Every structure is written in structure tokens, then in C-alpha cells.
Amino acid sequence: MKIAIAQLNYRIGDFEDNVARIIDGIRRARSEGAELVVFAELSVCGYPPRDFLEFDDFIEKCYQGVLRIAEECVGIAAIAGSPSINPALKGKPLYNTAYFLADGRIQGQAHKTLLPNYDVFDEYRYFEPNRLPFEVIEYKGSRIALTICEDLWNITDDPLYVRNPMDELIGLNPDLLINIAASPFHYTQPAERFEVLRRNAVTYSIPLIYVNHVGGQTELLFDGGSMVIDAAGHLVESLRRFEEDFRIFDSNAMDGRLAGPSGEAVVSLIHDGLVMGIRDYFHKMGFAKAILGLSGGIDSAVTLVLAAEALGKDNVKAVLLPSEFSSEHSIKDARDLAMNLGTEHEIISIEESYNAIVHSLEAQFRGKPFNLAEENIQARIRAVILMALSNKFGYILLNTSNKSEAAVGYGTLYGDMCGGLSVLGDVYKTQVYELARYINREKELIPLNSIVKPPSAELRPGQKDSDSLPEYEVLDKILLQYIEERKGPRELIESGFDEATVKRILKLVNTNEYKRYQTPPILRVSPKAFGMGRRMPIVGKYLS
Numbered sequence: 001m002k003i004a005i006a007q008l009n010y011r012i013g014d015f016e017d018n019v020a021r022i023i024d025g026i027r028r029a030r031s032e033g034a035e036l037v038v039f040a041e042l043s044v045c046g047y048p049p050r051d052f053l054e055f056d057d058f059i060e061k062c063y064q065g066v067l068r069i070a071e072e073c074v075g076i077a078a079i080a081g082s083p084s085i086n087p088a089l090k091g092k093p094l095y096n097t098a099y100f101l102a103d104g105r106i107q108g109q110a111h112k113t114l115l116p117n118y119d120v121f122d123e124y125r126y127f128e129p130n131r132l133p134f135e136v137i138e139y140k141g142s143r144i145a146l147t148i149c150e151d152l153w154n155i156t157d158d159p160l161y162v163r164n165p166m167d168e169l170i171g172l173n174p175d176l177l178i179n180i181a182a183s184p185f186h187y188t189q190p191a192e193r194f195e196v197l198r199r200n201a202v203t204y205s206i207p208l209i210y211v212n213h214v215g216g217q218t219e220l221l222f223d224g225g226s227m228v229i230d231a232a233g234h235l236v237e238s239l240r241r242f243e244e245d246f247r248i249f250d251s252n253a254m255d256g257r258l259a260g261p262s263g264e265a266v267v268s269l270i271h272d273g274l275v276m277g278i279r280d281y282f283h284k285m286g287f288a289k290a291i292l293g294l295s296g297g298i299d300s301a302v303t304l305v306l307a308a309e310a311l312g313k314d315n316v317k318a319v320l321l322p323s324e325f326s327s328e329h330s331i332k333d334a335r336d337l338a339m340n341l342g343t344e345h346e347i348i349s350i351e352e353s354y355n356a357i358v359h360s361l362e363a364q365f366r367g368k369p370f371n372l373a374e375e376n377i378q379a380r381i382r383a384v385i386l387m388a389l390s391n392k393f394g395y396i397l398l399n400t401s402n403k404s405e406a407a408v409g410y411g412t413l414y415g416d417m418c419g420g421l422s423v424l425g426d427v428y429k430t431q432v433y434e435l436a437r438y439i440n441r442e443k444e445l446i447p448l449n450s451i452v453k454p455p456s457a458e459l460r461p462g463q464k465d466s467d468s469l470p471e472y473e474v475l476d477k478i479l480l481q482y483i484e485e486r487k488g489p490r491e492l493i494e495s496g497f498d499e500a501t502v503k504r505i506l507k508l509v510n511t512n513e514y515k516r517y518q519t520p521p522i523l524r525v526s527p528k529a530f531g532m533g534r535r536m537p538i539v540g541k542y543l544s
Helices: 017-033 051-052 058-070 165-172 189-204 266-287 297-313 328-341 351-360 372-393 403-408 429-441 450-451 470-486 489-494 501-512
Strands: 003-008 036-038 076-085 094-102 105-111 138-139 142-148 176-180 208-211 215-216 221-222 227-229 235-238 245-250 289-293 316-320 344-347 395-399
Touching: 003 017, 003 208, 017 036, 017 058, 017 245, 036 489, 036 501, 051 058, 058 076, 058 094, 076 105, 076 176, 076 297, 094 138, 094 142, 105 138, 105 142, 138 297, 142 165, 165 189, 189 227, 215 266, 221 266, 235 245, 266 403, 266 429, 289 297, 289 372, 297 316, 297 328, 297 429, 297 450, 316 328, 316 470, 328 344, 328 450, 351 372, 372 395, 372 429, 403 429, 403 470, 429 450, 429 470, 470 489, 470 501, 489 501
Parallel strands: 003 036, 036 076, 142 176, 176 208, 289 316, 289 395, 316 344
Antiparallel strands: 003 245, 076 094, 094 105, 138 142, 208 227, 215 221, 227 235
């Protein structure tokens, strides 16, 4: 049987466009000789729909979309995902369903059994896990086992109903396993995902088709990477990452020869994911142009390059906002970068505004030394200017803070933490340097001085980040093990980190949770990002 995989970029709640994309995929597959075409989990409504699922009108539009897609399935069958109503009088009101559509109507369906409720997932809030007997779909002489995403991961948060779908499905003697998914990206996910799929194929001696979403949905990035694996666990087909793609293969001629994704460089995955995330955030929200403050430092430099790649150089504006503490070489580095990229840029000094505000507070500040108050005034003036330009000309402000800074609160609320989207908020400082070197791999776009000079906020004379923080090589290792790996203070100290440093850093992370609650959405590229996937109390104490 010739089977098509349609890896598409959906928009949550845009039924007209989603259904049109799916129908276009059906027509293309049929014209190219395919007998079955497969789309992703919840493809009709987009993923994750979250509390849209609580609106009856939303669910009705999902169902009408499924019926419209089914009408197109003449001379070809399709598999697509959508929420469906749970007819039982108990449990959650909906199922997460994979529909099998053929001959112009719904011919079969499979409900998701293992509902994820960890990290960024919250499916158990909306969906009832499948408790019904499993069935296989018979089509064109093949017996198809149809599953949805985590059904192959054997992960469930339902303590009353632990069930491995594959152990039951395999008893029905299927010839082929199809898994439709909405698996968000992080930089270790491609290799982990391939291993899960490979293990299922080998364990149950069954060829496997996996179809994933692609595209950005606010902070969540979907990398695609749909694939076909033969019964021996070898890769037969692999669709592109971070792009829509379409492939047709013959299920009767599956001979896996391709290498798995384990050799992909993390920095290239992060780079491509961030570019896609910026592009989709703007396009799906109806935004056209971005603005950012360009300091001459590494964070704003990398953000500008990524934005120019995502949106086009003519759609990004860089504003240099020097103060009396800004060094000449930082101004030069910022201008050189903007000129290298060909992006619009201008210089607006904040010195006059800063002096005016300090003068207005002269009576209140009299006798007090220069400290954080004066530093934050500078950051907030910059934010006021950038937001004024945003409002006047329709730009969206990109936040340029990195994950290391966000973790320890090294940023100013309503100042440099402002923005409509945080590009680097899930990228540690050491990874930002890796991104800069990756960007410069063919030619020097980011001035070398921005990469090699000691990082500084330049809010007071001679300031360096290392005056307030450990060196980033040390800081980021502690943060990674605490945030991503969830190692507590005792484990960190026992692994060799200085006790005083560990306690200080962890205290900074925990006491600055209130700042992170007020930051813009962060593009997620790590296994544990700030935001929806890391839920910590604002008022809490955890040091030992």
C-alpha cells in the first residue's frame, strides 16, 4: 500500500486554514497515487488547544471539520486527529481521537489511552483516557494499529488505570503501526523520540509510521521529524525538521537504511528551532515587524541575527540606546552588526532622559550612593523608548535576555525584561556563545569583539557580569543541573560545587520567581524551560 505522510504547520483554532491544508494534502496524495494519507494528532484544531476545549462551539467546529475532511476521502483514506465527545456520563467530557476516514465518511476511530500530564502537557485536564477495548483498522488488505503520541511511550498519570496499549494491540495481529503525534521540540528530544519509536518497532516486530506537527505555537516549537521505521528498527523515511514536508512510501517495500537523528548538532537544532519560533509567532499573530535594543553585547547580537533570518532584514529594526556608561567599542560593535546584516538601525541617547529623571529625584536620593536604583532607571528608560517606537510604528519588541540571567534575576522588570517574545530565555549564556560561533561559521556577521569581550550590562563604570555572578561556565553548570536535571543543593554540593556558591545561586533562582512570572513567552528549546513547563511557587523556601 502506498502511504503518504503529510507533516503540516497548523494554527490553533483556525479551522478554515487547518481543514484546507488537510484537504490539500489529501488531494496531493491521491494525485500522486497514495491510498492512505496520515496527518498529526489534533490536526483539525491545532495543538495544544488548552481551554478552547471547554467551549462547545469549538468542539462542534472540530467535528464539522472532520466531516468536511471525510467528504474529500473518496478514492483514498485519511487519518487525522481531533477531539471527540465522550458519550459516557462519567469521566472527562472529551477524547483525544484519531479518525480513520474513507469512502466519504468516518469509518473508525482510536482514542488516546496514555494522557501526558507533566512538564508542558496538561491533557488529563480535558481528556478521558481510553478504557474501551482496542481494535485494528482493516484497509486494503492491511491490519493497522492506530495509536496517538504517548501511547508508545507508556507514560500515564492515571493512577487508577495503568495500561500499555501496545501490549494489547499486538495481540490483534496488526501488520502496521501508525502513531500520530504532537511532540514538542527540545534539543534532546529528536534522539529520545527515535529511540522510543525504534524500541517499539523492535519489541513488537512491526513497521511503524510516525507523523508529528511542525511549527511554532507561542512558546512550544514542533520540529516535525516524522518518520517510518521498519520492523527491525531501521529508519526507512525521515521528513525534514522545522519545515513542512510530504512523502509517499510503499509499505510493501520497507527497507531501512538511513541513520537516526543522534548525530545532529545541538546548536544547529536550537538555531533552527528559534528561527522557526520567531517566524511562526509573528506570522500566526499577524505581526510583521520586530524591534529590539542593540547594545553591542552577545545576547542582543544573536537575537538580531535570528530575527533577521526569521522575518527578513527589512522587517527588523535595531535601536542603539547608549548612556554615559556605554563604551565606544560597544556602540561600534552594534553598528557594525547592523550594517553587516543590512538591518535598519538608529542611535537614541538616553543620557538626557536619565539625567532628567535623576534630577527629579535629587531631593529623595540626596546623600545616597549610586546603586541599583540608578542602574534600573537606565534599563527602564530604554524600555520606554523601545515601547514608544513599538506603539507608534507597529513593531513588536523582542526580549534579548538569556536563561542564565532569567534564572538568577539578573535583569530589570519593566526594563530589559520587557518584550512581546523572549527569544533567548531558554538559552544559557554559554549556549548563546555557541550560537554566535555557529552564526559566524561561514563569515563574520557578529563582530568578534562582541563574542570575546567580557559580558557587561554597562550600567555603571567598569561593570562586568562577573562582579555579581560566578563565571558563566560555572553558573550554567549549576543551573542546568538544578533546573533541567532537578538536582537539589545536597546533590550539587556532593558533586563538587562550592557549597556557598550553590546556596547563593539556588537562593537567587528561587527568590526571583516573581520576576519570571512577569516575562514574555519564552521559546522552548530545552527539556525544562521557564514558563508553563516549570511551575514553582513565588513565595517559597528551598535551600536544603
